[in-house]
Amino acid sequence: MFLGRVVRPGVDPEWLQSDRDDALAWQVHENRRCKSCGTHPEEWAEDKLAFHAHLDECKGCKQRERLAQSDGAKKAGEGVSAVMAHGSAADCLRCKPIPMG
Known part of the structure; x- marks a missing residue:
């Protein structure tokens, strides 16, 4: 979760390296979602009855x-x-x- 921080224009980068790393990790995670139904493999691993259709x-x-x-x-x-x-x-x-x- 990005909580934000104070950014001074022209002084502070808008995204810290840790922000970018977290955003890229989140994108990798989200890319594993099924393009058809939107569920994630981890959701099924945690609970075999997590969803129904x-x-x-x-x-x-x-x-x-x-x-x-x-x-x-x-x-x-x-x-x-x-x-x-x-x-x-x-x-x-x-x-x-x-x-x-």
Whole structure:
């Protein structure tokens, strides 16, 4: 946990070497989290019943999956992925409205 410290502009470094070391260690730790479910291996090692799963419906994921399965996405080939964009498709400069079926 970073509690902060007084920094004199132009005199004190904003990050001490120990701050940087701690931040890098934290990042290494966090990089081990599952990119899909967000759990960490250590959480499972400590408690085999630490989590359980629910089925949730996410409208954003449904839209992204629908687009990823579309003929246009299939024709585009490898290296193309569906991503979420903020706001309405009607207001998007990159696309025209997609029928929501």
